[in-house]
Amino acid sequence: MANSPSGDAMITRVVRVLETFSAERTVQSASELGRRAGLPSSTAHRLVDELVAVGILERDDERRVRLGMRLWELALRGSTALRLRQAALPHMEEVQRVIRQHTQLAVLEQDAALFLERLSHPEAGANIARIAGRLPLHASSAGLVLLAHADPAVRARVLAGPLGAVAPGTITDPVRLDRTLAEIRRAGVVVAPGTVEAVSTGVAVPVRDSGAVIAAISAVLPRDAPPEAAVRALRAAAAATEAALRDNRP
Known part of the structure; x- marks a missing residue:
């Protein structure tokens, strides 16, 4: 798994992105997400784009993101x-x-x-x-x-x-x-x-x-x-x- 300049593996960065969501914070911008995950803005935006593309995240009409139904679907398989x-x-x-x-x-x-x-x-x-x-x-x-x-x-x-x-x-x-x-x-x-x-x-x-x-x-x-x-x-x-x-x- 490729590492970032800080030494974080890609999977670690993805988990940090997902962990920024909570019951109180269900929707946020890519910039807010990156700040909370401790990621550079460019990295956060790229990860968000990739996760949206595969359905792990979803965008609303204001381009804010939320957890996607695909994540729910995968989590329940064989759970x-x-x-x-x-x-x-x-x-x-x-x-x-x-x-x-x-x-x-x-x-x-x-x-x-x-x-x-x-x-x-x-x-x-x-x-x-x-x-x-x-x-x-x-x-x-x-x-x-x-x-x-x-x-x-x-x-x-x-x-x-x-x-x-x-x-x-x-x-x-x-x-x-x-x-x-x-x-x-x-x-x-x-x-x-x-x-x-x-x-x-x-x-x-x-x-x-x-x-x-x-x-x-x-x-x-x-x-x-x-x-x-x-x-x-x-x-x-x-x-x-x-x-x-x-x-x-x-």
């Missing part, structure tokens, strides 16, 4: 995330029927909880998690479950910090966090009030495939809501998702 989402979604809908708040599916990705799906009732309370968005492992309930069952090297890296406070209830002390992770492994569930937002409580359980924890299904409830019904519904959803994964294993 393990798609298989997981298809297995979990019907059972997440059952959780929603019970709790009428927020139900989410997350996986561990680069030391963060990456959310693959979110179902929300129109009258549900606060929730900052978004599909294709990330939250810190030590803050979100789904992240805590994923971290509890992660490879020891991942846990050691996260515990080494920094453990930033997302909300007043976020666990920022590594000793307390380590104890909490051990309790999650023992109990098979976490109830985490105020760790992401002061007004909410996160509840999460693990999802296993061939014995390994591959995801977490979580619910976001109002802070004062009893968690017991959500815990029962989430555990049932996790068990049903695991059965679906077994039945549809390639």
Whole structure:
């Protein structure tokens, strides 16, 4: 792969271009994109032209660019995330029927909880998690479950910090966090009030495939809501998702 004068491989520059997009920034000019990606203007414009030509990016009438449908299409082909989402979604809908708040599916990705799906009732309370968005492992309930069952090297890296406070209830002390992770492994569930937002409580359980924890299904409830019904519904959803994964294993 050809390198740039700075030593960056082409694939690295393409990834940097794609990473400039976010849930809040869905459209931008090639110049803005280049500045955010740390690329020379000529390089940014050339990469944008090439990515538009193959459908990875799309241009609007003002020549601003957005992520293209071709990228979505390629990402879903043979995707393990798609298989997981298809297995979990019907059972997440059952959780929603019970709790009428927020139900989410997350996986561990680069030391963060990456959310693959979110179902929300129109009258549900606060929730900052978004599909294709990330939250810190030590803050979100789904992240805590994923971290509890992660490879020891991942846990050691996260515990080494920094453990930033997302909300007043976020666990920022590594000793307390380590104890909490051990309790999650023992109990098979976490109830985490105020760790992401002061007004909410996160509840999460693990999802296993061939014995390994591959995801977490979580619910976001109002802070004062009893968690017991959500815990029962989430555990049932996790068990049903695991059965679906077994039945549809390639």
